[in-house]
Amino acid sequence: MTDTPAALREAHHADVTGGWLRPAVFGAMDGLVTNIALIAGVGGGGVSPHSIVLTGSAGLVAGAISMGLGEYTSVRSANEQVAAEVAKERRELERHPEAEARELADAWVARGLPRDLATQVAEAVRRDPEEALRVHVREELGVDPDDQPSPWSAAISSFLFFSVGALIPLLPYLLGATALWPALVVGGLGLFAAGAVVARFTNRPWWTSGLRQLLLGAAAAGATYLVGSLIGVQGGL
Template sequence: MTDTPAALREAHHADVSGGWLRPAVFGAMDGLVTNIALIAGVGGGGVSPRSIVLTGTAGLVAGAISMGLGEYTSVRSANEQVAAEVAKERRELERHPEAEARELAEMWVARGLPADLARQVAAAVRRDPELALRMHVREELGVDPDDQPSPWAAATSSFLFFSVGALVPLLPYLLGATSLALALAVGGLGLFLAGAVVSRFTNRAWWSGGLRQLLVGGAAAVATYLIGMLIGVQGGLG
């Protein structure tokens, strides 16, 4: 152990820029909840284990593709919006450099920096056009133009982790079991473990994160099971 200040140590903070972690977590959770609820719904309707496997597999494939495409479109659209705003800010800096420098200084003063110091720093920043652009974008838009998430990384992460999550409640059937209760129990265990793992990144107690996710997924499963049972009885399947 050393006495190096935390601010100077590498990996002092977790990666919160959006990259792959957010779509991975969201994809895994969504895959678990979606397929647990889907299997509970058709199982409540009284269909055969083979039909449950077919339904769950279709849900896995369709959901993973949808999640991947959705993440790609979302992240790319957000990046394009940032790029458009950066271009707009670049034009403003080229046309009105003095006014933009005053605006930057005023923002710093509003945050508590002495007025004279804020103006001096803004004037120094103004001498470097690229530095000025990055500083204005960070201060005005709250984003780092040099650190935007990759749409491909987000899409791939979301696709893969949704598939893994959706596969969990299907495993008992794929291994030869025919019990809906067992499949839902395995899915519930997956929800709890996923919530516990996510808590590692949020400083939340592992049991609290796991229980919260279990309750969310359990509520969805109960709702779809009751709906499936109702429709199955009315349709003569029960």
Template sequence: MTDSPAALREAHHADVSGGWLRPAVFGAMDGLVTNIALIAGVGGGGVAPRSVVLTGAAGLVAGAISMGLGEYTSVKSANEQVANEVAKERRELERHPEAEARELATAWANRGLPRELADQVAHALRANPEEALRIHVREELGVDPDDQPSPWTAAFSSLLCFSVGAFVPLLTYVLGFTSLGLALAVGGLGLFVAGAIVARFTNRRWWLSGGRQLLLGAAATGVTYLVGKLIGVSGALG
């Protein structure tokens, strides 16, 4: 037996529920923007290159840990909330199976399924309580109880990608260059490349995605540079 064209296409779909892409993208972009802006701020204030490296390294470590912990906690909490709602739905199915079946049939009928057929299918599901629970949770909560993202995957994706992103604007200083402009240029290139890579997963134009990230990062960098410049000038005058 050969697979249908629809089944073959299904095998080529990206994994949108694994929980790694969103924290990875968020971590990389946050690492880039945070450290580019941080370096621009202290560099604009006129600190020595060694202090720029120290500030950037501290921002990398603190930010990566914060991102990892934040992602783990948020995904874990969301999964626990889903589990709590699934438990509620299980109790409802045990206590009021008839009413739950009618509710499910009504939802299907509202989408265009003939009412008689909707009733038949909804009541047939009662013979398989676990499958009935999965269907009810998908219909009422819009989630798949058996396919929740991993908090560990989210945490490590975010931590690792933040670290990589935050290291990019530090690269020139680590290599011995002391030009703030060069560091910011490399950071801007990193933003553009990161945005272009994301376009690979979203089927968007790579140059638009890269340009968007570059513009957003440039705006944040410009603000922090001006703040650093003003504080540096004020400190010198004081």
């Protein structure tokens, strides 16, 4: 094999700014935990399987819509805030180009570049207004103005993956189960699998990530089951 720079041998990095992975993961986990806990709560209260299916289905639809709208609003608001800051930086570059160039050079000097080199590069960047704007925004805001996440991508990912996650603990009842434990088992397997899949993107051990999600979901289900049991007992008195 021929020697090549390490950067060229590396596989491409995962897309961490595309706006779909975080809401997809969060949506799937939230759908699983929400409906597992919801089913455990009403199941602990002693309601009929039909009522559990009705409750879980309502939770799926309401949660998926809420997640989608929430992600769209959140990402759209963040993008609008970035756009406002970019416009502010553009005005500063137009009004005070020399001062902004010195500010950029000072930032690079603080990172270890020689003063002469930092000043030379800052002056070279200043000659192209659009490139100067991109560089200043990256340095001062820590964002790339040309690579902002899509609110629609975030909303759709969140909606779809929440729906899938929320459907998993409902499947046993939809297939004819009448007891609570099959839904909890299937939901637990879903949580463990989802955590293991997340480990694929984070380079963490799959079994620790899966076990963590399983334990968190079990804690939520245990709490709602206890609440449902207490309310169900009191309601029957």
